[in-house]
Amino acid sequence: MSIPCTPGTSPGSPEPAKSPAPPGELLRMEGARKAFPGVVALDSVDFDLRAGEVHVLLGENGAGKSTLIKMLSGVHTPDAGRILVDGREVHIRTAQDAERFGIATIHQEFNLVPDLSVAENIFLGRQPRRCGMIDRKRMNAEAAELLARVGVDVPPQARVRDLGIARLQMVEIAKALSLDARVLIMDEPTAVLTTGEVEKLFGIVRRLREDGVGIVFITHHLEEIAALGDRVTVLRDGRSVTQVPADTDEDELVRLMVGRSIEQQYPRESPDTGPVLLKVSGLTRNGGFDDISFEVRAGEVVGLAGLVGAGRTEVVRALFGADPYDAGSVEVLGRKLPRHDVIAALEAGLGLVPEDRKGQGLVLDASVQENLGLVTLRKATRGGFVDRAGQRTAAERVAGQLGVRMAGIDQRIRTLSGGNQQKVVIGKWLLAESKVLILDEPTRGIDVGAKVEIYQLVNRLTESGHAVLMISSDLPEVLGMSDRVLVMSQGRITGELTRQEATQDAVMALAVKDVEGSRGH
């Protein structure tokens, strides 16, 4: 079945009077609702998309953007509300359904097979065939045509593994075009791109818009909205707040998005700083990061900002001893740590709340108590036997302090909400009496209310003399919570900003800064 490329018409039969859709409308969502255990991700959300427009979806992390696009791409089905394509109600239950309705999504993580060629990836599962065999010649020719339409110079025979991230994205776009997509959803496509690459992407998006494709564009970079968008729908706490033209003032957009002043959202109170607790000097890993030096003092929150892939997580994992490094040193409370030794690091008072909470922070099938006691298990052991009663009491105490919402200390951690899980990950380091906490994306995937609780927890920690190093890709969070901001780009620290100097623009300028003599392009 082929998908018509002119919007508003359906193949074959002409539409009778029953056509409530305004001319040019491709897609409409009415009163959509989706709840997950413990959190309502989306509630009574309206959204619509016309042919030949870029409709920006704006909102904080956790505002419901991902849930909304997952409903359109067949990952989630709405609990209530309806979705209309070309004015007719449809049910998008699977990715195949979405494809059939001409909806293509470019996720932040690409769906490409690294060891196949670009052309094979574009036509995966739909390779042109002749006598049952794949017609390579035709496939490559058609792929070349699509790639030319996107405006990217990649040979169709190239292996996907050898391509950089910007080109992977172009291949994904070409794949979407090959599906005759009329609706193209792009989830933060610019987050991983350099300035030059962003410009190129914008060129492609504008060309698609002229072709009549409707584009849903998600971005956190406010300046991109005026540059590219036509309309903006703002989501907040799972509801669609308003719809405004794309040339709306940036401050106004922030106000709509946050819905309250930054002070309320980020309750940072900077206490007096004490002695240096963590000192990193010249930390280097060849091909990873280079000459990283900084200090974190007691009572201080230092933000580590930068684009995804700038090397922030690599640096903190190395200084925590989870991964090796090639040169430099790490000192905690004046004591130099041995290289690549997690146990020495945590005994010296470091604690790491990793980026991937479920994959690295928690034993999901174990209980709250067992997870809280993981780091202290060793200390609570006498002659090989674990002091179970002591572990239990300690876990009860910390869970109470952190306000972990649970049925009981023996509840399986898998069944808790993201925010409560994160409290447990932080809690295990509190039990271990860590002085320096490294928080890697501490509020990713956590709803707004729980975020504020995490921020308040960070405040309490620094008040009691802890030092916090916080990685976050959420700019308002970095700006709102940090006393100082370090910005990384391409494996180097490109600048340090005080709380007063740190603005979105200043941080972004440093985050996209090309480092001289850095890794090749």
Place this chain on the structure above:
Amino acid sequence: MATDTLKRDTGPGTDPGRGAAGRALVRRVLLDNGALSALVVLVAALSLLSGDFLTTQNLLNVGVQAAVTAILAFGVTFVIVSAGIDLSVGSVAALSATVLAWSATSEGLPVWLAVLLAVGTGTACGLVNGALISFGKLPPFIATLAMLSVGRGLALVISQGSPITLPDSVSALGDTLGGWLPVPVIVMVAMGVATAVLLARTYLGRSMYAIGGNEEAARLSGIRVKRQKLVIYALSGGFAAVAGIVLASRLASAQPQAAMGYELDAIAAVVIGGASLSGGVGKASGTLIGALILAVLRNGLNLLSVSAFWQQVVIGVVIALAVLLDTLRRRTA
């Protein structure tokens, strides 16, 4: 009048109430442990089908038959809880038994020293497995598959391919205590208690669950994953050695070809007992029940004169059913 009604009301009210509560408790215990209910059903069915089944003598027989599998399976439980696998336990058992017989006969070592040497051999094999996995980064399946072959080979080399008869002092280990309680059953129970305590109470045991549940989280929480894995596989090897000694003492000889395929019985027992091959879940009690189910089945089918060929079929079906039921139960829970 009023008191009478009260009495009459409470009287019949409490009795069925207590009975219902008791029944609910039994039901919960059985539902919480699918393997246990399977064992109960199996024992009940066999008692009805065969008059010879439910006798003290036969039940002790079942215990003796279960002992070797159970002891092997206890060791494998450590490995499976920590998300590994050990295919070498059957071979290691045979090798350890051969070392015992060879050192006690050809070398004339005292029994206690020979036993120590045998257990040391098993532990050493486990350590090699652990080292290959921790430091050589081999997948557990491959490392222990290699040891399965090496262990069996060494057993054949030492024994030169033929069984070594044990001296009486050693085969006494397969006898009974007080004329009725078989030593293999005592060893099985002791090893089971040790396994249960180790898993539930010790640092080593708790870290096995953490490693099996999420190895990276365990590592980032300061658990020495590599070192723990060495110990885990060494334990499995040591348990295999004990199983080998029990087997040899029962047969009164160490046979290099003994315990062939027992690793699969051991894994089956662990899995029937509710452990997950993806790690983080498993208990000593479950493993014991798994081993008993296999032994009861074999014993019962023998009593019912089912051919050995069909026994294999039935056991395979039971393994699949037990795990299937357990999966269903978890999904609905």
